[in-house]
Amino acid sequence: MSNTSLQFRRIYHASREELFAAWTEPEQMREWLCPAGATIPYIEVDLRVGGSFRIDMQSENGNYSHTGEYREITRPEKLAFTWSSINTQNKETLVTVTLIQHGRQTELVLTHEDLPDKQAQEMHAMGWNSILDKLISQVPAQGT
Amino acid sequence: VVEYNVDVLDDTFHALAHPVRREIVSQLAENRQTILELASHFDISLNGVSKHIKVLEDAGLIQREIHGRTHYCSLNPAPLKHADAWIEHYRSFWNQRLDALGDYINKRK
Numbered sequence: 001m002s003n004t005s006l007q008f009r010r011i012y013h014a015s016r017e018e019l020f021a022a023w024t025e026p027e028q029m030r031e032w033l034c035p036a037g038a039t040i041p042y043i044e045v046d047l048r049v050g051g052s053f054r055i056d057m058q059s060e061n062g063n064y065s066h067t068g069e070y071r072e073i074t075r076p077e078k079l080a081f082t083w084s085s086i087n088t089q090n091k092e093t094l095v096t097v098t099l100i101q102h103g104r105q106t107e108l109v110l111t112h113e114d115l116p117d118k119q120a121q122e123m124h125a126m127g128w129n130s131i132l133d134k135l136i137s138q139v140p141a142q143g144t
Numbered sequence: 145v146v147e148y149n150v151d152v153l154d155d156t157f158h159a160l161a162h163p164v165r166r167e168i169v170s171q172l173a174e175n176r177q178t179i180l181e182l183a184s185h186f187d188i189s190l191n192g193v194s195k196h197i198k199v200l201e202d203a204g205l206i207q208r209e210i211h212g213r214t215h216y217c218s219l220n221p222a223p224l225k226h227a228d229a230w231i232e233h234y235r236s237f238w239n240q241r242l243d244a245l246g247d248y249i250n251k252r253k
Binding site: 004006008010012013014018019022028031032033035036087088089093108110112114 | 230231233234235237238239240241242243244245246247248249250253
């Protein structure tokens with residue numbers, strides 16, 4: 001249960017520095033981090049390890065905030081931060097963005113994973129993860 | 145914005161935090177059983193087993209079918225699936241955001 005994760009890869013015609021800035025400067029984050037049909041009325045970024053950020057998103061479906069804390073800042077190759085919102089059930093998840101230069105292009109790898117919380121660690125200690133995984137695999141993807 | 149039930153996971157973990165209840169879930173993972181059949185696996189009273197079944201039922205992990213005087217219990221693993229709910233949301237969120245980042249980068253050139 002504690003190993004849920006998503007990974008994405010993209011190639012951009014830009015340098016690592018440009019992409020790193022797009023991910024860390026509030027004025028730039030506003031330009032692309034906001035879903036279509038929504039706006040970001042408020043954003044604050046304290047870019048240091050242990051520093052936090054807050055991104056308020058507003059759409060006709062409602063308002064919600066994404067908040068988190070920077071865990072690793074290695075300009076211009078790696079950025080890791082916690083991420084929580086109503087869509088993560090307000091539990092902390094971890095987003096890691098890695099930038100790999102290929103000539104004039106940059107490959108971006110984004111990993112979004114959950115952080116094993118105390119309960120998940122206890123479950124793991126009890127050897128129950130494999131059983132839970134087996135149960136989850138029995139659930140039909142649709143109609144649950 | 146899709147809202148998920150924050151309490152579901154806590155209920156699930158609480159329900160599984162007892163060895164008898166975990167054994168009940170293991171038993172039912174194989175096939176449905178009556179309460180008497182379930183009770184026969186344990187060295188505790190029928191009343192005791194019934195109480196554990198009730199906790200699992202309240203957490204939504206077990207469903208009960210009643211045929212006459214016989215109560216059949218079967219497993220409903222759907223609550224466990226809830227843990228992965230954010231995955232479905234963020235798969236499309238990050239795909240769209242990363243595409244938007246590409247558009248933004250290209251527009252600036």
